[in-house]
Amino acid sequence: MSKDNDKEALENKKPIFRDLNADDPDPETTEIESACINCFRSGKTRLLLTKIPFFKEVIVMSFKCEQCGYENSEIQSASEIQKKxxxxxxxxxxxxxxxxxxxxxxxxxxxxxxxxxxxxxxxxxxxxxxxxxxxxxxxxxxxxxxxxxxxxxxxxxxxxxxxxxxxxxxxxxxxxxxxxxxxxxxxxxxxxxxxxxxxxxxxxxxxxxxxxxDQVLGLYSDEDVADEESNESKGKHLLKPIAEDAWGINDLHGEVLQFQTLCSQCGSSCETNMKLTKIPHFKEVVIMATVCEACGAKTNEVKSGGGIEEKGTRFEVQVESIEDLTRDVLKSETCSLTIPELDCEVGPSALGGRFTTIEGILVAMKDQLQSEGCLFQDSADEDIKKRLKSVIDKFDQILALELKVTLVLDDPAGNSYVQSLVDGDSDVDKKLKITNYERSFDQNEELGLNDIKTENY
CATH class of the missing domain: 2.60.120.1040 (ZPR1, A/B domain)
Known part of the structure; x- marks a missing residue:
């Protein structure tokens, strides 16, 4: 009987932050008693957690006092704080x-x-x-x-x-x-x-x-928290011990770790699975996958298990055949993507870190351009809409191998990888060009390397 109840509860589970929709038959509102600032007697505050299109998650609050008739409404931000x-x-x-x-x-x-x-x-x-x-x-x-x-x-x-x-x-x-x-x-x-x-x-x-x-945003590290055992925050200090275990212990290969987190789409509680693995001919990486049972959102992310390399790396891959589309790709969160033939550029933070294929990267770039967050689509100029549709159509041609292009991955941290289709060091993959380069001052600044002192320690 308990299994049936759990299944029914899972099916009825809804996202915490739902889209702003006047036709929603069952908006999730919460009522709490609170003091009226006008007469100091008890009134009611109603809370609605929702999402504003093209903006962010918000908490809509409406207060009404039945005693004196005082009313008030307010909106507070509930958006996720980014890592940087x-x-x-x-x-x-x-x-x-x-x-x-x-x-x-x-x-x-x-x-x-x-x-x-x-x-x-x-x-x-x-x-x-x-x-x-x-x-x-x-x-x-x-x-x-x-x-x-x-x-x-x-x-x-x-x-x-x-x-x-x-x-x-x-x-x-x-x-x-x-x-x-x-x-x-x-x-x-x-x-x-x-x-x-x-x-x-x-x-x-x-x-x-x-x-x-960090402290202005309410983020505190372990050193700032007096009682480490009462570690209930969802900020940095919760993830830090897990990350240190994943990077620092060698016997975690093959073991899947799980920890509670919040869905990036609706804010509901969900579980993230994390595994430490090694990519052949490259290095160790941490793969994280999250599935939200409330809204169905699925995300995956890859982080490098090593430090920043001495030089940046630039990959140029010619996409001309099915074999090219099936190349394995590790894109780190510091890697930007460019397709010169389309004059298309995707910044490093847009797609995050992921372990996929060339086809998977192209599909992700296409989905990113089609997503509502890419542009203010309802109010965008017609010229922008036409230009964007033209580029999306060209992505379809690339995936159908009707258009030959070059995909460029530029990672100043050197933590990205593209699979070679030939074996051995003597053979050269003619469709893959790898260039190692010295980082510029601005690139070191963005990676936080200019302020790091490693000598005489």
Whole structure:
């Protein structure tokens, strides 16, 4: 009987964060009693966990007091904190740049050096807007109480008026300017109108957070937690002991480890299976696979079991036959993908780390371009939609071997691998070109190597 109950419970299990849908017959809401800030008597707060399209997971809260009639509503972010922070630098040159969509979280600081504008993180709520919308919001904020300020503090009001004129001139593009977003949570984004081609006007860098920044986000390491045995956090210090065991103990080969985690799609509790294995002619890797029983999402990820290599590695694979599509590929999370014939580029963090085939990589790139998160598809320009559809059609031609292309994998950490179709060192795979190169300063900076000191220790 218990097995039937468990099966029924599994079938009725629903995602914690569901899509925003007015036709949902059974929205999962939670009611809790809370104090009214108006009359200090007991009222009710209703919570709804949902997802906003093209944005993130949110918690919608609605409070109502039956005693005095006071009502209040609020939205709080519930999006997952990324492993690294992100810094996005956009050169605004054309009116098209002003219309770029921007997603910014609560932890995003905004600056425009040309006019000395700085908006600190956590001073504004996260939003989906445009570059012009960010400027308009700054102008509205500065314009508040200007009439009263002109009477009480005329000098300050005059200086603010002059600054507002500077901001207004940015919208007219009288000068080119730079918009800089720095988000320690890693959840900010600026639209690429040239997708899937690279964006020459926008530069995105990921960075390792400092200890103070981790603590702002509520992430604490083992050293920051006084009682290690009460390790209940879902942050870094929960995963650290598991990761150390997987990398550091050699007798884990063949053993599958399991640990609780949260689904990246709906936030429900699920299990991740992790296994340490060795790829022939390469190195040890950690393979992780997660299946969510609530929403059915399946994810897999591969991480290198070794450190960063002395040099970066670049693979160029000609895709012309079925044998080329079946090559084994290990793509690390620091590896970017390019198809020069399509002018298509996928950044290192877009697909994460995975162990698959050339065909699997191409299918993943195609799915990434088709996904809702790639572009603001409902409001995208028709030219962008047509260009994107053309590229997706070409992916179908590649997979059907009707179009010959070159797939380029560039990994500055040297932790990626492409299988050779010939045996022995004397034979040369003519369709596979491997180049080892010295990393640039910017690549070392992104990998966090410039600040590492290994001498005289």
């Amino acid at each position: 922070g992100v810094r996005i630098e956009l050169n605004v040159i054309t009116p098209q740049d002003l219309n770029r969509r921007v997603v910014r979280s609560d932890y995003t600081s905004v600056s425009i050096p040309e006019v000395e504008l700085e908006i600190p993180s956590q001073s504004q709520k996260g939003e989906v807007t445009t570059v012009e919308g960010i400027i308009d919001r700054a102008i509205r904020g500065l314009s508040q109480d200007q009439d009263k300020r002109r009477i009480d503090h005329p000098d300050a009001a005059t200086a603010i008026d002059a600054f507002i004129e500077k901001l207004a001139s940015l919208k007219d593009l009288k000068i080119n300017f730079t918009l800089i977003l720095e988000d320690i949570s890693g959840n900010s984004f600026i639209e690429n109108p040239f997708a899937p081609s690279s964006d020459t006007n926008c530069k995105t860098q990921q960075f390792e957070r400092r200890k103070e920044q």
